Amino acid sequence: MPKIIDLSQEIYSGMPVYKGLPQVNISMYASHEEWEGDTDAQTVSPAVNKLEMGEHTGTHVDALNHMSRHNFGQSIDAMPLSMFYTEGICLDFSHKGLRELIEPAELENACEKAAYTIKKGDTVLLYTDHYRKAFGTEDWKNGPGISAAACRWLGNKGIAAFGVETMAPGVSGVSNKDVHLICGELGFTHYENLLNLHQLIGRGRFRFIGLPLKIRGGTGSPVRAVAVFE
Numbered sequence: 001m002p003k004i005i006d007l008s009q010e011i012y013s014g015m016p017v018y019k020g021l022p023q024v025n026i027s028m029y030a031s032h033e034e035w036e037g038d039t040d041a042q043t044v045s046p047a048v049n050k051l052e053m054g055e056h057t058g059t060h061v062d063a064l065n066h067m068s069r070h071n072f073g074q075s076i077d078a079m080p081l082s083m084f085y086t087e088g089i090c091l092d093f094s095h096k097g098l099r100e101l102i103e104p105a106e107l108e109n110a111c112e113k114a115a116y117t118i119k120k121g122d123t124v125l126l127y128t129d130h131y132r133k134a135f136g137t138e139d140w141k142n143g144p145g146i147s148a149a150a151c152r153w154l155g156n157k158g159i160a161a162f163g164v165e166t167m168a169p170g171v172s173g174v175s176n177k178d179v180h181l182i183c184g185e186l187g188f189t190h191y192e193n194l195l196n197l198h199q200l201i202g203r204g205r206f207r208f209i210g211l212p213l214k215i216r217g218g219t220g221s222p223v224r225a226v227a228v229f230e
Contacts, residue, residue, distance in 0.1 A: 002228050002229060002230050003228070003229040004226050004227070004228050005196055005199050005200065005206075005226060005227045005228075005229070006196060006224075006225075006226055007059065007125075007163075007194045007195060007196050007197065007210075007225040007226055007227060008058070008059040008194070008195070008223065008224050008225050008226070009058040009059045009193050009194075009195055010058070011024060011026070011051075011053070011057060011058045011222065012024065012026065013025050013026045013027075015057075015058065016135070016136070016140055016141075016167070017053075017054070017056075017057060017167075018056065018167045018168065019141070021054045021056055021057075022052070022053055022054035022057075023052075023053075024051075024052070024053040024057055024058075025051075025052040025053070026049055026050070026051055026052075027049065027050050027052075028044070028046045028048075028049055028050070029046075029048045029049055029050040030046075030047045030048040031044045031045060031046055031047055032045045032046075032047045033045065034047075035047055053222075055076075055215065055218055055219055055220040055221055055222070056192070056219070056220045057222050058193050058222050059191065059192070059193045059194055059195070059210075059222065059223055059224075059225050060191065060192060060193065060212075060220050060221060060222045060223060061076070061084065061161070061189055061190070061191050061210055061212050061220060061221060061223050062180070062183070062189050062190055062192075062219070062220045063075050063076035063079060063189070063212075063218055063219050063220050063221075064079065064183070064184055064187065064189060065217075065219055066180070066219040066220050067180045067181060067183050067184025067185075068180070068181055068184045068185075070184060070185075071184040074184075075215075075216070075217045075218050075219065076212050076213070076214075076215050076218035076219065076220060076221050077214045077215060077216055077217070077218060079189075079212075081211065082121075082160070083160045083161060083188075083189065084160075084161075084209065084210050084211045084212060084223070085207075085208075085209050085211065086121055086122060086123045086160045086161070086207075086208050087119065087121070087122050087123070087205055087206075087207065087208065088122060088123040088124070088125060088205065088206050088207065088208030088227060089114070089116045089118070089122060089123075089124055089125070089205055089206075090124075090125040090126075090127050090197055090200035090201060090206075090227075091107065091110040091111065091114060091116070091124065091125070091126055091127065092110060092113075092114070092127050092201050093106070093110065093126055093127060093128045093144065094127055094128060094129040094198070096128050096144035097144065098134075098139055098142045098143065098144065099142050099143070099144065099145075099171050099174070100144040100171075101144070101145065101146065101147040101150070101171060101174065101175060102126065102144060102145065102146045102147065102150050103147050103149060103150055104147075104149050104150050104153040106150075107150055107153060107154065114202075116205075118154075118157045118159060119157075120157070120158035120159070121158065121159065121160050122157075122159045122160065123159065123160055123161045123162065123163060123191075123208040123210070124154060124159055124161075124162040124163070125162070125163045125164075125191075125194065125197055125200065125208070125227075126146070126162060126163065126164050126165075126197075127165070127197035127198060127200065127201055128143060128144050128164070128165055128166065128197075129165070129197075129198060130143040130144065130165045130166050131165040131194070131195045131197075132195075132198070135195075140167065141167060141172070143164075143165070143166030143167065143168075143171075144166070144171065145164065145166060145168060145169055145170040145171040145172075145174075145175060145176065145179070146162075146164075146169060146170055146175065146179060147170070147175050147179075148170070148175050148178035148179060148182060151169070151170070151175075151178070151179040151182045151183065152182050152186070154188075155182060155183065155185075155186035155187075155188050156186070159188055160188060160189070161188055161189045161190055161191060161210075162188075162190050162191075163190060163191035163192070163194050163208075163210075163225070164190065164191070164192055164194065165193070165194050165195060165197060166192065166193070167192060167193060168192060169183075169190045169192060191210055191223065191225060194225060199227075200227055203229060204229075206227040206228055206229050207227070207228040207229075207230070208225070208226075208227055208228075209225070209226050209228065210223040210224075210225040210226075211223060211224070
């Protein structure tokens with residue numbers, strides 16, 4: 001029986017979003033009582049909710065066209081599904097502090113310590129424990145991230161994607177813009193706002209699934225990311 005570990009944040013009104021992006025608002029659009037003409041009901045049960053949010057909400061994946069104008073046309077609906085259904089590994093960077101960078105040598109050391117070899121087409125998840133340490137606090141926006149050099153190191157391995165617990169793959173104002181540009185240049189992507197990565201450490205390889213919505217021209221999409229251990 002496969003073991004499925006949910007790596008996805010809950011989506012709810014007022015949840016944290018990256019600075020400048022649309023806020024999340026979920027409201028009831030229609031109720032069962034409304035449909036049934038029941039005007040005396042003591043409780044109201046939603047039949048349809050209305051969701052207002054950006055593509056880059058909660059646990060999500062970036063499309064290549066989000067990275068740069070040079071990736072115009074490489075929208076989420078045009079990216080191959082094989083990028084979102086891969087083998088995966090998770091590397092331990094739980095020792096990293098606020099706004100600290102992860103460098104190439106540290107990626108190599110983490111692979112050696114875990115006895116992992118990064119394979120072409122992998123999804124590489126980076127566990128920093130930032131979700132459990134800081135979600136819902138003022139420090140949530142100040143998580144660790146990879147450097148531009150580390151991003152290029154991962155991209156040169158031919159991976160499909162990497163994933164982080166933080167709101168951004170790099171450190172805002174330091175490496176985040178460069179990380180996005182390198183992903184677009186080398187043709188791989190990243191997931192943001194993952195959780196439960198501590199449950200993957202020391203367990204070996206797994207099947208990673210993070211299928212996006214098929215948004216025409218989309219620059220990204222929320223995903224229900226999971227790790228599957230057979």
